[in-house]
Amino acid sequence: MARLTFYGATDGVTGSCYLLQTNQSTIVLECGLVQGNSEEEARNTEEFPFNIQQIDAVVLSHAHLDHSGRLPKLVAEGYKSPVYMTFPSSELLEILYKDAASLQERDTEWENKKRRRAGKKDIVPLFTMTDVEVALTLFDGIPYGKRQQITDDIEICFRDAGHILGSAIVEIFVNEEGTEKKFVFSGDLGNSCAALLRDPESIENADILLMESTYGDRDHRPLDETLNEFEKIITEAAESGGNVLIPSFAVGRTQEIIFYLGKLYQKGKLKQQAVYLDSPMAIAATEVYHRFQNVFSEEDRASLRQSKSGSLHTFLPNLRYSRTTDESIALNRIESGAIIIAGSGMCNGGRIRHHLKHNLWKRNAHVVFVGYQAVGTPGRVLVDGVKNFRLLGEDIAVKASIHTLGGFSAHASQSQLLSWINNFKKPRPRLFLVHGEGNAKEVLKNKLSQQGWTAKIPGYAESIDF
Numbered sequence: 440m441a442r443l444t445f446y447g448a449t450d451g452v453t454g455s456c457y458l459l460q461t462n463q464s465t466i467v468l469e470c471g472l473v474q475g476n477s478e479e480e481a482r483n484t485e486e487f488p489f490n491i492q493q494i495d496a497v498v499l500s501h502a503h504l505d506h507s508g509r510l511p512k513l514v515a516e517g518y519k520s521p522v523y524m525t526f527p528s529s530e531l532l533e534i535l536y537k538d539a540a541s542l543q544e545r546d547t548e549w550e551n552k553k554r555r556r557a558g559k560k561d562i563v564p565l566f567t568m569t570d571v572e573v574a575l576t577l578f579d580g581i582p583y584g585k586r587q588q589i590t591d592d593i594e595i596c597f598r599d600a601g602h603i604l605g606s607a608i609v610e611i612f613v614n615e616e617g618t619e620k621k622f623v624f625s626g627d628l629g630n631s632c633a634a635l636l637r638d639p640e641s642i643e644n645a646d647i648l649l650m651e652s653t654y655g656d657r658d659h660r661p662l663d664e665t666l667n668e669f670e671k672i673i674t675e676a677a678e679s680g681g682n683v684l685i686p687s688f689a690v691g692r693t694q695e696i697i698f699y700l701g702k703l704y705q706k707g708k709l710k711q712q713a714v715y716l717d718s719p720m721a722i723a724a725t726e727v728y729h730r731f732q733n734v735f736s737e738e739d740r741a742s743l744r745q746s747k748s749g750s751l752h753t754f755l756p757n758l759r760y761s762r763t764t765d766e767s768i769a770l771n772r773i774e775s776g777a778i779i780i781a782g783s784g785m786c787n788g789g790r791i792r793h794h795l796k797h798n799l800w801k802r803n804a805h806v807v808f809v810g811y812q813a814v815g816t817p818g819r820v821l822v823d824g825v826k827n828f829r830l831l832g833e834d835i836a837v838k839a840s841i842h843t844l845g846g847f848s849a850h851a852s853q854s855q856l857l858s859w860i861n862n863f864k865k866p867r868p869r870l871f872l873v874h875g876e877g878n879a880k881e882v883l884k885n886k887l888s889q890q891g892w893t894a895k896i897p898g899y900a901e902s903i904d905f
C-alpha cells in the first residue's frame with residue numbers, strides 16, 4: 440500500500456509539498472516556499488512535518504520557488520539524498536537559489552543590526568549560500584520522457600508541462616508485489632497560448648491525479664488582443680520619443696517579452712534603437728533559455744529561424760545586456776528610444792526602481808506592466824493611478840503613461856485545464872485539486888462534475904491510501 444500526504448498548496452497556491460510513502464521508500468514531491476504576507480511566510484521557518492532522515496529522494500516539478508524554495512532548508516537540516524528534476528530546471532534553480540540566499544543573508548544581517556540595538560537575539564536566514572552549494576551537489580537531471588528508477592519500488596518520468604522552461608508534469612510509478620500504481624502530479628500547467636514553450640503534454644491514464652487549479656475559475660483575455668495593444672504602445676512610444684520601461688520577472692515572462700519584441704523587429708515594426716535587459720538574474724535565465732531552445736515549441740522555433748542563426752539572440756539583434764551597476768547607471772542618460780526590461784516584476788526591489796525615478800516624471804515615457812501586481816506593491820500603486828510616487832527617498836510626479844497588459848499568463852486557463860484533464864481515458868483517476876485559492880478550486884470542481892469527474896479538495900496533512 441502507498442500513502443500520499445498533502446503538506447502544502449492546500450490552502451492557496453504556494454508552499455507545494457507532498458509526501459509519498461510506500462512499503463520500501465519515502466519520497467518528497469515538491470519542497471516549496473510559502474509566499475504571501477509576512478505572517479504566512481513565517482510558516483517557512485517551521486519544522487518540516489516529516490522525518491528528514493527517512494527521505495530517500497526529492498522530486499521537483501519546476502524551478503519556481505513556491506515549488507522548490509525550501510529545498511536548501513531541507514539540506515541545511517541534514518537531507519543528503521538525490522534531488523530529481525529536468526536539466527533546464529537544475530540550471531534555473533541554481534540561479535534562483537543563489538539569488539534567494541544572497542537576499543536572505545543581506546536581509547538577515549540588516550534585521551540583526553536593528554535587533555542588536557534593541558537588545559534582542561539574532562535571527563538566522565532560512566538558508567545560506569553554503570546550504571545552496573550543498574543542495575546543488577545533490578541535483579540529478581533527467582530528460583523529458585525518460586522513465587527512471589529512483590528507489591527500489593518507485594520510478595518517475597517527466598512530461599513537458601509548458602509552464603516555464605524545464606517545467607514538468609510528474610508521473611510516478613509505484614511497484615508493489617508485482618502490481619503497478621500510477622500517480623500523476625500536473626505541476627503547474629502552462630498556458631498553451633504562451634510563447635516559446637510547448638503545450639502541456641497530454642497524459643491518458645493514472646490511478647491518482649493531483650491537478651493544479653490556479654485559474655480554475657476563469658479564462659484569460661485573448662492573447663492576440665494583448666499583443667496588439669503591446670505593439671500599439673511600442674509604436675506610440677517610438678513616435679513620441681520616450682523610453683519604455685517593462686518591469687518583469689527574470690524567469691519566463693522576460694524571455695517571452697524578448698520573443699515578442701523579436702517578432703516586432705522581424706516585421707520591421709520595432710523602431711527603438713535598443714532593448715536593454717538590465718538584470719543579471721534575467722540575463723542568466725535568458726542564457727539558460729537560449730541553451731535549451733530544443734525544448735521550445737516547433738511553431739516558435741520556426742519563427743526564430745527567420746533570423747540569421749535561428750536563435751533567441753539573433754531574433755532580437757538589438758538586445759543589449761546590462762550586467763554591471765555602471766552599465767545600468769549609464770542607461771539613466773538615455774532620453775529616448777530605449778526599451779528597458781528590469782526587475783523586479785512588481786517594482787519592490789531591483790534596478791527598475793532607478794529607471795522609474797529617471798523616467799516616471801517624463802510625459803513621453805511609458806511603463807508597461809506585463810505581470811500580476813500584488814496589493815501593497817509599488818507596481819500595484821502605479822497601476823492604480825497614483826499621481827505622486829515616493830521612490831528611493833524622493834517624491835516623483837507620475838507623468839508617464841502607465842499600461843497594464845493583463846493577457847500574459849504562464850498558467851493554463853479554466854478551459855485549458857478542462858481540456859488537458861479530458862485526455863485521461865476511463866477508468867478515470869481519483870482526482871484531487873491543489874494549488875488554487877478556495878473559490879478557484881470550488882468553481883473548477885463544479886465544472887468538472889458537470890463533465891463526469893468527481894474531484895476532492897484535500898486539507899493540510901490529509902492522507903490518501905492507494
Ligand SMILES: [Zn+2]
Pocket residue numbers: 501503506602627
Ligand atoms: Zn510555477
